Amino acid sequence: MAKPHFSAGDFNCRKSLGYLTRRVQNLTTPHAEAIFADQDLSFTQWISLMGLSEGVAKTSADLARHLNHDAGATTRLVDQLVDRGWVKRERSKEDRRVVNLSLTPQGRAMARMHVPPIVDFWNHITSEFSAQETKQLIALLTRLIARLEAEPAREPLVKEKKGAMK
Amino acid sequence: MAKPHFSAGDFNCRKSLGYLTRRVQNLTTPHAEAIFADQDLSFTQWISLMGLSEGVAKTSADLARHLNHDAGATTRLVDQLVDRGWVKRERSKEDRRVVNLSLTPQGRAMARMHVPPIVDFWNHITSEFSAQETKQLIALLTRLIARLEAEPAREPLVKEKKGAMK
DNA sequence: TGAAATTGATTGCCTAGGCAACCATTGTCT
């Protein structure tokens, strides 16, 4: 194992991956949400449709993991998508616990329709990056994700907090 | 302006920066929160203390921008930090609208105390990265952030959504 | 085989955070 890259002693958030990735998220999300502000679907809903569209998720549980949402929240999210006729629920034949989700033609159209403004935004933001740099960034993030996915998602073992929340 | 890096036609979320950065966030946040699960402060509270500690934020409005939170939510967040004796509010002399925030010694200790486990986590995750690669990733993210900060945070101009939310 | 643990999904309940209205203060433009 190589020398660690970060040390607590001279910690500087501006050089920490946690801070930087979070900051990217905090800066981009408002722009993405603005794109959906006058549409009849939210950014989160669009992400869900895209997740189904691209095969990243096939069930509610997939979607929950994908969005890092609670299972309950995801059920309600899917409810909305079903209500609007964008998603279809179908009890699985192989494993009767799972409910398979699929996009309706309208859902598919709704997902695809909002891709261009998002792509435009990112092209705008990365306009000063070279092709090489963009590629590098994508590759590094992909490796980081692979490493994180290998890491067991540890759940909060101790439910009680130290101090009373009151 | 160079050739754009992304196109809507052959969109693939696994190669999109929005998807990748969001995924990093979704995968890391649970780990970070697990670190605070048995403590008497939350991850968000710790981030706030760190923001004050590192001078990234000096006021409630700063903190709101920093966390990408609503001003109201931030007021209540600060309330909690003040109640616990970690943060002090002080009306500014120069601009009597602003309330300057500062860490108490306890607040400073609380912030610093939780740095090591976070750093350990990131060292663990990046253990297979070379020093060069880590540096590169940090540099690219930093440039991305600079570009995003230059971009005006567009607010939702049209308040009404297209379809009735009901 | 059968008991226990695991997983998927749903629901009720509760909290963190978004939205809007509000006031005070400051900056800007004429």
Added chain:
DNA sequence: AGACAATGGTTGCCTAGGCAATCAATTTCA
């Protein structure tokens, strides 16, 4: 100076999402 816009902060209200309990189905393992 005075009107108007912009900013900082607080509060009430509401919603999205977290937690826990529950049930059904499946897997694991003694």
